[in-house]
Amino acid sequence: MNRRMLTKEDEAAGDEVEVRREDQDKINKFSRLHQRELNLEEELKVKHKEKEELDDISMELELADEDDTVPYKIGDAFFHLPLPQAQEMLVSSNSQIEEEVSVLEDKLSTVKDEMTQLKVELYARFGRSINLET
Secondary structure, three states: OOOOOOOHHHHHHOOOOOOOHHHHHHHHHHHHHHHHHHHHHHHHHHHHHHHHHHHHHHHHHHOOOOOOEEEEEEOOEEEEEEHHHHHHHHHHHHHHHHHHHHHHHHHHHHHHHHHHHHHHHHHHHHHHHOOOOO
16 A cells, blocks of 8 residues: 655645535445445454364364264353264354355455445546545
């Protein structure tokens, strides 16, 4: 992210463009979308971490004895389950997280597309007078 201050010449050369109500609405929408993008990226990181942890647990359970009971966390409590049942529940949890990741990635893509469109419109109107780099 390159940030620089305008030189005196650039500042003087900048034509003052009147900010209309619709322009301000677009700027506000861009700001809201940027915040939503940050939130979605954070959620995505959490989901990827959860998926990685589930994959690690699945690998560990493959080494366990078939007759063992395994502590499985449901909510805030741990239940001792037979290994096959715990593995089934892990597979189910893993597929659920994959679906959630897919939904989050779709939402993030939509938000980024909207932001790109707003950038094009706002830069076309304001040129170098506005900074929308995130």
